[in-house]
Each structure stands twice: as C-alpha cells, then as structure tokens.
Amino acid sequence: MSKPINILNEWFKTGKKPTQEQFWELIDSFWHKDLLIPISSISNLNTTLDNKVDKNVYENNLSVLAHKDASNLSPNDIIDWKTALGVGQLPGNIATVDDGSNIGNVYTKNQSNDFFIAAADYTGPDGKILSSMIEALGLTELISVVETSLSAFIANNAVYQYQKNDFIAIPDGSGNYSLYIYNGGLKTSSTSYLPTGLTKITISMVEGLQTALNSKLDKPSQDGDFIVSKVAGETVYRGINPGSNYLLYYSSAKEFKPSSIYRDTNGNLGIGTTIPSEVLDVLGRIKSRAYVFSDNTENLPNQITKVTDRYYGSNASGIKRGLMYNDIADLTATMNGATDAQKDAWRVAGRKSNENYSLGQPRIDTVLPPAIDSTLNFIQYVTLVGLNLFINTSNPNSASVSIQRVKDINNNPVTDTAIAIDNVMVYQNNMSILSFGVNFTSYTEGYYKVIVEHNGLINVGLTTFLISASVEKQPIVLDNWEVFTPFNPTGLTVTPTLIKKTYDNAARGMQTLEHQVKHIIINKADVLTGFRLSFSYKLTVITSNDPQSVISRQLATMSLSYEQAVDGVIIPDIGVSIGNSLVLFGANSYDVFISGYQQPRIFEVDLIVKNGIVTYIVKDLAKGLTYTTTVPFEQKNEDMYFYFSSFGGGITAGNMNGVVQEVLLPTYYQKI
Known part of the structure; x- marks a missing residue:
C-alpha cells in the first residue's frame, strides 16, 4: 500500500x-x-x-466531412473552400511540409520528434526533470572526488573541472557516497553546494558512477609527494622524496631522484658542494666544446673575463692581466715589459733538454790574434774571448757570425757590407771563446769588427782586428840549442828547423830523462806586447803494437816557458798553464789524438799570447777538427824558451819500436 x-x-x-x-x-x-x-x-x-466524440458517430459522418488532408475534396470542392476562406492562391511565405516528391520548408511533427526529446521522456508526474535524465540531457555531470568530506573537497576544488548543476559525489571511505549539487556560486563556499538528501548511496545505486570511478585513480595510501606512472597497463603512484634543496632527475627506473645539484637560499647552484659561492660552483673538472664570454669589466679575484676582443685572468687579489694570443705581437709586448733578469730566465727555459747554448747577450773582449797576415795563403784562425759565445751554430736562423770592415789600413772610417763566416767553432766546456777559420788572402786590408748574433741578440762593444799584407814579423834562428845532462843522443835529431825523436826497441825505466834541449824563441820585449807563434807536429806510429799502448809517459813533451830554474821538471798537459810554462803538447794528449786513427798524424799548432791570455788553436788534419782553448797567462819581461823533453815510460823492450815524433820548428813569430 x-x-x-x-x-x-x-x-x-x-x-x-x-x-x-x-x-x-x-x-x-x-x-x-x-x-x-x-x-x-x-x-x-x-x-x-x-x-x-464517439467513434461510431465519427466514422458515420466521415463521408460528409472534409478530411484534414483534403484528400476527399474534389477540385471544385477545393475551389469552393478557397472562395469561402478568401485565400485564393497560397502566399509565398506559407509553411509547407514534405509531400511525396515535394520538399517542404518546415519539419513535420514526426521529423521534429526525431530531433527533440518529449517532455514525458524526462519529466516525472510533477513535471520536474527526472534525476536519471539530468546527465543524459547534458545539464549536469557527475564528479567523483577522492576527498571524504565536503570541506576537504572545497579546500582542494582547484584540481577538479565542474560547473553549475554538476553533481559532486563525496565518498565516506566505506563504499558509500553523499551527493551535492553545485549551484554555480563561489566554489570555496559551502553554501554553493546543495545536499541532495541522499547519503550512503552505493556505487551500484548511481547510474554511471562505477564507470566514472574506473577512470579515476585511488589516492596514495601514505603521505608524501608522488607522480603517476602506468606500468604494464597498471596505473601506480611513485614517490618523489628528494633531499632538501636538491634538484631532481628522472632515473632509468622511471623514478624522480635527487641529483648532485644543490640550490642554496640565494639561488646559487652547487655541483659537488652544498655551499656554492657563485651562481654555479662546481667541485670537479668541467669539459666543454666551447665557452662563450660576454663582456665583463669587473675586477674580482680568481676569474677569467673578456673585454672587447681581449681576455683577462685575475689572481687571488683581483689583479687582472691580459691573456696572450697566439701571435708574435703579444709575445713581443710581453718581452718588452720584462726585466733583464726575466729575459734571461726566459732564455734558460727555452733551452732543449740536451742544449746548453749561451742565453745572454754575446760580448767580445779580445780578438786573437789582433793582426792577420793576409799574405799567408791558407786558413788562419781567429779566436774571440768574451761572454756568452757558445752559440747554436747548427741553426743559421738562431745564430750567425760575420765580419765587417769599419776602417781602412790608414784608420779612416769606412762602411762595408758584412761578410758571413760559416767555418765557426764553439765550445760547450768554455762558453767564453769562439773561433772561426778563414783564408784572408782575398780580404781588403783594414780594421774589421766581428758581429756575433744569437737568439736575436747582437754582441755589444767594438773590438776590431787588423787584416794586413805587411804585419810585422820577427825571424827565429834556432842554431844554438842548449843540451841538458844527462843526455842520450840516441834517436834524437836537432836542426834549426826540425826536432825529431825516433824510438828503438830498448826498454826504458819510469821517469828516466833521456834528453832535454831548449832554445830562446821569443824575446822579452815581444813577450810583454804579445805574439803569435805557429809550428807543425807530426807523430808516426809504425809499430805492430796497438797504437793505444803508446801511453803518455812514453812520449816527449814540448813546452814554451820562461827559463826554468831546475832541470828535469816535467811539464803538465796541453792547454794548462802552470807557473811560468805553456805546454804545447803534453804526454796525455796523445791518447786522444792517436786512438783509432790512421797514422801518421799531423797537427798544426797556433799559439797566441796577448793581454794576459794565451789561446791554443790545434788543427788535427786527420780528423778534420780544430781544438781551441784559452787560459790566463802571466806576460813577464823575460825571454821565452822552447823546451823538448823526452822521458822513458817503464815499458818492456820493443813496445815503442817505430814511434817517431817530429816538430817542424817556426822560422818567425808575428808581433801583435
């Protein structure tokens, strides 16, 4: 009921x-x-x-009644109707409907019903719209939410799209829902949501709710930040739980994780550090194909900046210096601003690992000999004494030597073209000397300066030497040799132009003086002013013994010395000045000269004494090499003697058989 x-x-x-x-x-x-x-x-x-009307009555009167569609009217009846109605022809704006093949200009009722819903289809007995038809009419939409109370939904309403008359289905967490209608008011006000009075509505009670819910996602089961992923057809939540202030990255496991980039409260980013001191602070190495700089004129410590077309680096104090371009202009500007000490340090740093060339500016203090006899048709050697003369002669772009006539023979200034010298010798063990050899017979007489250039530096000073066809010469007459005792004339030949020592196969005791001769060769006046003495020495080894067995103490020694107070003094090796003696050829020199070379060996010796310096120039014809050394020497007001001393060597008989020493004595010396 x-x-x-x-x-x-x-x-x-x-x-x-x-x-x-x-x-x-x-x-x-x-x-x-x-x-x-x-x-x-x-x-x-x-x-x-x-x-x-009763149906039977109606049907009985159909024959005399006009049908609605006028189908039972005859043409005359139609004319009569028109006349009675006073319509005549139909007006042009009359509405017509489709009639067979005739197309009307309005829809029939049935056609209209196809387009529209009848009120009876969506209203109840009270004339109100049925709730079941609200969504079908498009007047409302059912909004399923995850919040379990109206207040929670209102607080989070911004995440939902809904409008006036839409239903809000709020779950109670037990499978039931409460329905509210949004009236179009302020979405954050509870008065804008009208309760329907329906509560504890199950999903199955609300048409379409299950389908709507199936398209929604359950809220996370725990607090936190999440992203939504779909894995193997299942939609799931993934947590986002980074460390405080760390930027996120998306991992291969499809998760957001904290990266190594840290952001502080000032907006600075740190990679590898949580205390970034700059906009980007990286604790580690950076690799990039290029860096693009904007102009920056600030002067802050420890930075590289660009201003116009120049780049600058600053130190810890903010002092800014320009960075060098790869061009000669910057290099030149840098060197122009360097001190002399810095330039020297630069040159030292520029040496190769096996290179010890001089790095300072060349300097020439003395040219020996100071006078060259241009009538002598052979190569004569000139030695320079000074500083930084060990130049890189193997590289013509790095070093060069030339001579230039600056005065004629009468001391008048001239300006001639410099002449390059290619026969130059330098000495790593004595960087203060340089020698060159030239045949001067074709050179114009006059005073010449020497130009030494190394690494762009040219020697300072103007030290000249003379080339002349009339250099003063002092004849030497060696016809009164003084013989010391004990004296063994065996194997010794002495003439005014030659001394020759021939060894036999007799045994000799250690330090046994066989013979010693001497002769005045330079008068004391010329010793004080300076002189040049030249002679030749020949060593022949025809023994079957190994030439290297001809050791030092088996050979004679030649020396130039002031008169010795004690007979029998052994003179030291070549190139060494001890006391008042100059050794021309000492015993130990022969090991170097003869080892591994074809005999006989011929040496041309040039001895130059000037300004307290003695220069030896020894040319080894077999090797094609020239040896030069310069040492200090005391020039006294005394005559100088030429000594030839021969000693035994304590070697068994036959070891020296066939060894011959010859000295081709000079016939003059050149006064310089």
Missing part, C-alpha cells in the same frame, strides 16, 4: 536509517514499469474521455 510522500520523506531524511519495511513501502508507493496502470488510477482520465 502506498504511503504519502510526506511520510516517505520523513523516513529518508539525512541521518535516518530506513527499515526493510519502509523500503518496501517506498517501492510500493510507485508504479513499476512492468505494471499496467488502471484508468481509474489516472487522475481525470474518465472525464477527459467523456469529452471526446
């Missing part, structure tokens, strides 16, 4: 819990679609039917 609506409403108010019987009463109060409604139960239906 049906119950009045007011009673039903009372049973189903918010907070009520209807019983089973009350639900049955609710169902019995409404007509089910499967049940037929009696006419008597339809209000005023009988009265309405009584006002209708």
